[in-house]
Amino acid sequence: MQKTVYRTKQQELLLNYLREMQGKHFTAEDVRLHFEEKKISIGIATIYRQLEKLVNEGKIQKYFIDDHSAACFEYAGESCKQNEKHFHLKCELCGRLIHLECDELEELGGHLKTEHGFVINPLRTVFYGLCTDCANKKEAENDIEE
Template sequence: MSKVSPESVESLKETLKQEGYKLTPQRRAILNGIIKSEGSHLTAEELYDLVKIDCPEIGLATIYRTVQLLEDMGVIRKFDLDDGCSRYELNHQDERHQHHHLICNRCGKVLEVQGDLLEELESIVEKEYNFKIEDHSLKFYGVCEKCAGK
Protein backbone atom coordinates (compact mmCIF):
# COMPACT_ATOMS: atom_id res chain seq x y z
CA MET A 1 0.00 0.00 0.00
CA SER A 2 1.27 3.50 -0.81
CA LYS A 3 2.17 5.45 2.24
CA VAL A 4 1.36 9.01 3.10
CA SER A 5 4.47 11.18 2.82
CA PRO A 6 6.03 12.08 6.18
CA GLU A 7 5.24 15.74 5.49
CA SER A 8 1.57 14.89 4.85
CA VAL A 9 1.36 12.80 8.01
CA GLU A 10 2.94 15.54 10.12
CA SER A 11 0.66 18.17 8.58
CA LEU A 12 -2.40 16.01 9.17
CA LYS A 13 -1.30 15.20 12.73
CA GLU A 14 -0.96 18.91 13.44
CA THR A 15 -4.33 19.68 11.88
CA LEU A 16 -6.01 16.88 13.83
CA LYS A 17 -4.29 18.01 17.04
CA GLN A 18 -5.48 21.58 16.54
CA GLU A 19 -9.01 20.24 16.12
CA GLY A 20 -8.70 18.03 19.21
CA TYR A 21 -8.23 14.67 17.40
CA LYS A 22 -5.43 12.09 17.12
CA LEU A 23 -4.08 10.38 14.01
CA THR A 24 -5.11 6.87 15.04
CA PRO A 25 -3.94 3.77 13.12
CA GLN A 26 -7.44 3.53 11.62
CA ARG A 27 -7.40 7.14 10.43
CA ARG A 28 -3.92 6.65 9.02
CA ALA A 29 -5.08 3.47 7.18
CA ILE A 30 -8.07 5.33 5.75
CA LEU A 31 -5.90 8.23 4.61
CA ASN A 32 -3.44 5.76 3.04
CA GLY A 33 -6.37 4.13 1.22
CA ILE A 34 -7.58 7.46 -0.12
CA ILE A 35 -4.09 8.36 -1.34
CA LYS A 36 -3.50 4.90 -2.82
CA SER A 37 -6.74 5.14 -4.78
CA GLU A 38 -6.33 8.75 -5.89
CA GLY A 39 -8.25 9.28 -9.10
CA SER A 40 -10.57 6.31 -8.41
CA HIS A 41 -13.36 8.38 -6.79
CA LEU A 42 -14.27 5.78 -4.19
CA THR A 43 -17.47 5.53 -2.19
CA ALA A 44 -17.19 4.95 1.57
CA GLU A 45 -18.05 1.27 1.01
CA GLU A 46 -15.35 0.88 -1.67
CA LEU A 47 -12.86 2.60 0.64
CA TYR A 48 -13.87 0.18 3.41
CA ASP A 49 -13.19 -2.81 1.13
CA LEU A 50 -9.76 -1.39 0.28
CA VAL A 51 -8.76 -0.44 3.84
CA LYS A 52 -9.88 -3.68 5.52
CA ILE A 53 -7.28 -5.62 3.49
CA ASP A 54 -4.50 -4.04 5.57
CA CYS A 55 -6.62 -3.17 8.60
CA PRO A 56 -9.09 -6.09 8.99
CA GLU A 57 -10.37 -4.93 12.38
CA ILE A 58 -11.75 -1.68 10.96
CA GLY A 59 -15.50 -1.22 10.83
CA LEU A 60 -17.63 0.52 8.24
CA ALA A 61 -18.87 2.98 10.88
CA THR A 62 -15.23 4.04 11.47
CA ILE A 63 -14.86 4.67 7.74
CA TYR A 64 -17.99 6.86 7.69
CA ARG A 65 -16.93 8.83 10.78
CA THR A 66 -13.38 9.34 9.53
CA VAL A 67 -14.46 10.31 6.02
CA GLN A 68 -16.83 12.89 7.54
CA LEU A 69 -14.05 14.19 9.80
CA LEU A 70 -11.56 14.44 6.90
CA GLU A 71 -14.18 16.21 4.79
CA ASP A 72 -15.00 18.66 7.60
CA MET A 73 -11.27 19.38 7.92
CA GLY A 74 -10.91 19.97 4.18
CA VAL A 75 -8.52 17.04 3.64
CA ILE A 76 -10.92 15.31 1.24
CA ARG A 77 -13.83 16.48 -0.86
CA LYS A 78 -17.17 14.75 -1.37
CA PHE A 79 -18.85 14.88 -4.75
CA ASP A 80 -21.74 13.23 -6.51
CA LEU A 81 -21.71 11.71 -10.00
CA ASP A 82 -25.51 11.59 -10.13
CA ASP A 83 -25.50 7.84 -9.44
CA GLY A 84 -26.90 8.07 -5.92
CA CYS A 85 -23.50 7.57 -4.24
CA SER A 86 -21.23 10.06 -2.55
CA ARG A 87 -17.63 9.72 -3.68
CA TYR A 88 -14.45 11.10 -2.18
CA GLU A 89 -11.14 12.43 -3.43
CA LEU A 90 -8.17 14.25 -1.98
CA ASN A 91 -8.55 17.99 -1.71
CA HIS A 92 -5.37 19.44 -3.18
CA GLN A 93 -4.56 22.76 -1.59
CA ASP A 94 -3.15 24.13 -4.87
CA GLU A 95 -6.51 23.75 -6.65
CA ARG A 96 -8.54 26.95 -6.54
CA HIS A 97 -11.63 25.09 -7.76
CA GLN A 98 -12.70 21.50 -8.12
CA HIS A 99 -11.36 19.86 -11.22
CA HIS A 100 -13.77 18.66 -13.88
CA HIS A 101 -14.83 15.08 -14.56
CA LEU A 102 -15.57 13.03 -17.69
CA ILE A 103 -18.07 10.25 -16.97
CA CYS A 104 -18.65 7.35 -19.34
CA ASN A 105 -22.34 6.51 -19.71
CA ARG A 106 -21.53 2.89 -20.62
CA CYS A 107 -18.88 1.61 -18.20
CA GLY A 108 -19.08 4.33 -15.53
CA LYS A 109 -15.38 5.20 -15.78
CA VAL A 110 -14.52 8.63 -14.39
CA LEU A 111 -11.62 10.65 -15.77
CA GLU A 112 -10.32 13.88 -14.28
CA VAL A 113 -9.80 16.91 -16.49
CA GLN A 114 -6.71 18.71 -15.25
CA GLY A 115 -6.61 22.47 -15.31
CA ASP A 116 -9.36 24.97 -14.69
CA LEU A 117 -10.84 25.62 -18.10
CA LEU A 118 -13.57 27.95 -16.87
CA GLU A 119 -11.61 30.92 -15.48
CA GLU A 120 -12.50 33.24 -18.37
CA LEU A 121 -16.18 32.24 -18.28
CA GLU A 122 -16.18 32.64 -14.50
CA SER A 123 -14.84 36.17 -14.82
CA ILE A 124 -17.54 37.07 -17.35
CA VAL A 125 -20.30 35.62 -15.12
CA GLU A 126 -18.97 37.46 -12.05
CA LYS A 127 -19.01 40.79 -13.88
CA GLU A 128 -22.34 40.24 -15.64
CA TYR A 129 -24.22 39.17 -12.50
CA ASN A 130 -22.14 40.98 -9.86
CA PHE A 131 -21.67 37.60 -8.19
CA LYS A 132 -18.47 36.36 -6.49
CA ILE A 133 -17.94 32.73 -7.51
CA GLU A 134 -16.14 30.67 -4.86
CA ASP A 135 -16.19 27.27 -6.56
CA HIS A 136 -17.76 25.33 -9.40
CA SER A 137 -18.22 21.75 -10.49
CA LEU A 138 -18.50 20.54 -14.05
CA LYS A 139 -19.27 17.03 -15.26
CA PHE A 140 -19.24 15.87 -18.86
CA TYR A 141 -21.22 12.73 -19.74
CA GLY A 142 -20.39 10.68 -22.81
CA VAL A 143 -18.56 7.58 -23.98
CA CYS A 144 -14.93 6.81 -23.12
CA GLU A 145 -12.36 5.80 -25.72
CA LYS A 146 -12.52 2.12 -24.76
CA CYS A 147 -16.32 1.91 -24.95
CA ALA A 148 -16.43 3.91 -28.20
CA GLY A 149 -14.10 1.34 -29.78
CA LYS A 150 -16.45 -1.57 -29.00
Protein backbone atom coordinates in the same frame (compact mmCIF):
# COMPACT_ATOMS: atom_id res chain seq x y z
CA MET B 1 -2.40 26.15 22.98
CA GLN B 2 -2.23 23.81 19.99
CA LYS B 3 -4.81 21.05 19.72
CA THR B 4 -3.28 17.56 19.69
CA VAL B 5 -4.47 15.37 16.82
CA TYR B 6 -5.27 11.88 18.02
CA ARG B 7 -5.01 9.18 15.36
CA THR B 8 -6.10 5.57 15.78
CA LYS B 9 -4.59 2.64 13.88
CA GLN B 10 -7.71 2.60 11.67
CA GLN B 11 -7.34 6.32 10.91
CA GLU B 12 -3.70 5.80 9.92
CA LEU B 13 -4.60 2.84 7.68
CA LEU B 14 -7.35 4.91 6.06
CA LEU B 15 -5.08 7.92 5.50
CA ASN B 16 -2.38 5.70 3.97
CA TYR B 17 -4.95 4.18 1.60
CA LEU B 18 -6.26 7.63 0.64
CA ARG B 19 -2.74 8.84 -0.11
CA GLU B 20 -2.34 5.85 -2.46
CA MET B 21 -5.58 6.93 -4.15
CA GLN B 22 -4.36 10.47 -4.86
CA GLY B 23 -5.73 11.64 -8.19
CA LYS B 24 -8.42 8.94 -8.23
CA HIS B 25 -12.05 9.08 -7.18
CA PHE B 26 -13.47 6.53 -4.75
CA THR B 27 -16.59 5.80 -2.73
CA ALA B 28 -16.94 4.70 0.88
CA GLU B 29 -17.81 1.26 -0.49
CA ASP B 30 -14.53 1.18 -2.44
CA VAL B 31 -12.70 1.89 0.83
CA ARG B 32 -14.64 -0.85 2.65
CA LEU B 33 -13.89 -3.39 -0.09
CA HIS B 34 -10.19 -2.48 -0.05
CA PHE B 35 -9.89 -3.21 3.66
CA GLU B 36 -12.09 -6.30 3.44
CA GLU B 37 -9.76 -7.73 0.77
CA LYS B 38 -6.81 -7.09 3.09
CA LYS B 39 -8.68 -8.79 5.97
CA ILE B 40 -8.68 -5.54 7.97
CA SER B 41 -11.85 -4.91 9.94
CA ILE B 42 -13.12 -1.34 9.61
CA GLY B 43 -16.87 -0.86 9.77
CA ILE B 44 -18.69 1.15 7.10
CA ALA B 45 -19.99 3.59 9.74
CA THR B 46 -16.39 4.27 10.85
CA ILE B 47 -15.36 4.77 7.22
CA TYR B 48 -18.17 7.28 6.61
CA ARG B 49 -17.40 9.11 9.87
CA GLN B 50 -13.68 9.35 9.06
CA LEU B 51 -14.31 10.44 5.46
CA GLU B 52 -16.62 13.23 6.65
CA LYS B 53 -14.02 14.29 9.21
CA LEU B 54 -11.36 14.44 6.48
CA VAL B 55 -13.71 16.44 4.24
CA ASN B 56 -14.16 18.95 7.07
CA GLU B 57 -10.38 19.12 7.55
CA GLY B 58 -9.92 19.78 3.81
CA LYS B 59 -7.86 16.62 3.27
CA ILE B 60 -10.36 15.10 0.87
CA GLN B 61 -13.08 16.52 -1.35
CA LYS B 62 -16.59 15.11 -1.62
CA TYR B 63 -18.60 15.07 -4.83
CA PHE B 64 -22.22 14.25 -5.60
CA ILE B 65 -22.33 13.17 -9.22
CA ASP B 66 -26.07 12.56 -9.48
CA ASP B 67 -29.09 11.64 -7.36
CA HIS B 68 -28.62 7.92 -7.95
CA SER B 69 -24.93 7.43 -7.21
CA ALA B 70 -23.10 7.29 -3.91
CA ALA B 71 -21.00 10.31 -3.03
CA CYS B 72 -17.45 9.97 -4.22
CA PHE B 73 -14.31 11.38 -2.70
CA GLU B 74 -10.88 12.48 -3.82
CA TYR B 75 -7.76 12.83 -1.70
CA ALA B 76 -6.78 16.50 -1.92
CA GLY B 77 -3.05 16.06 -1.36
CA GLU B 78 -0.96 18.01 -3.86
CA SER B 79 -3.01 17.30 -6.99
CA CYS B 80 -6.30 18.90 -5.97
CA LYS B 81 -6.35 22.05 -3.90
CA GLN B 82 -9.50 22.83 -1.91
CA ASN B 83 -10.69 25.66 -4.15
CA GLU B 84 -9.01 24.58 -7.39
CA LYS B 85 -11.35 24.79 -10.36
CA HIS B 86 -11.87 21.55 -12.22
CA PHE B 87 -14.65 19.58 -13.83
CA HIS B 88 -15.53 15.90 -14.05
CA LEU B 89 -16.36 13.55 -16.89
CA LYS B 90 -18.49 10.49 -16.11
CA CYS B 91 -18.61 7.50 -18.44
CA GLU B 92 -22.19 6.34 -18.89
CA LEU B 93 -21.11 2.75 -19.57
CA CYS B 94 -18.40 1.86 -17.03
CA GLY B 95 -19.14 4.63 -14.51
CA ARG B 96 -15.54 5.89 -14.49
CA LEU B 97 -15.13 9.43 -13.15
CA ILE B 98 -12.36 11.48 -14.76
CA HIS B 99 -10.83 14.61 -13.19
CA LEU B 100 -10.61 17.33 -15.85
CA GLU B 101 -8.76 20.62 -15.84
CA CYS B 102 -9.33 22.53 -19.06
CA ASP B 103 -8.89 26.23 -19.83
CA GLU B 104 -11.56 25.97 -22.54
CA LEU B 105 -14.14 25.04 -19.91
CA GLU B 106 -13.12 28.01 -17.77
CA GLU B 107 -13.82 30.18 -20.81
CA LEU B 108 -17.23 28.52 -21.09
CA GLY B 109 -17.83 29.41 -17.44
CA GLY B 110 -16.96 33.03 -18.22
CA HIS B 111 -19.33 33.02 -21.19
CA LEU B 112 -22.18 31.58 -19.10
CA LYS B 113 -21.65 34.26 -16.47
CA THR B 114 -21.37 37.18 -18.90
CA GLU B 115 -23.96 36.20 -21.49
CA HIS B 116 -26.44 34.25 -19.40
CA GLY B 117 -26.00 35.55 -15.85
CA PHE B 118 -25.25 32.06 -14.56
CA VAL B 119 -22.24 31.04 -12.48
CA ILE B 120 -21.40 27.35 -12.65
CA ASN B 121 -19.77 25.46 -9.81
CA PRO B 122 -16.85 23.64 -11.47
CA LEU B 123 -16.36 21.39 -8.45
CA ARG B 124 -19.88 20.01 -8.98
CA THR B 125 -20.10 20.13 -12.78
CA VAL B 126 -20.17 16.72 -14.48
CA PHE B 127 -20.22 16.02 -18.21
CA TYR B 128 -21.68 12.66 -19.22
CA GLY B 129 -20.54 10.60 -22.19
CA LEU B 130 -18.17 7.74 -22.99
CA CYS B 131 -14.56 7.32 -21.89
CA THR B 132 -12.02 6.38 -24.56
CA ASP B 133 -12.05 2.68 -23.63
CA CYS B 134 -15.85 2.40 -23.77
CA ALA B 135 -16.07 4.48 -26.96
CA ASN B 136 -13.50 2.18 -28.60
CA LYS B 137 -15.37 -0.95 -27.44
CA LYS B 138 -18.66 0.44 -28.70
CA GLU B 139 -17.09 1.35 -32.04
CA ALA B 140 -15.60 -2.17 -32.34
CA GLU B 141 -19.03 -3.70 -31.59
CA ASN B 142 -20.61 -1.55 -34.29
CA ASP B 143 -17.92 -2.63 -36.80
CA ILE B 144 -18.65 -6.30 -36.04
CA GLU B 145 -22.40 -5.81 -36.52
CA GLU B 146 -21.96 -4.20 -39.95
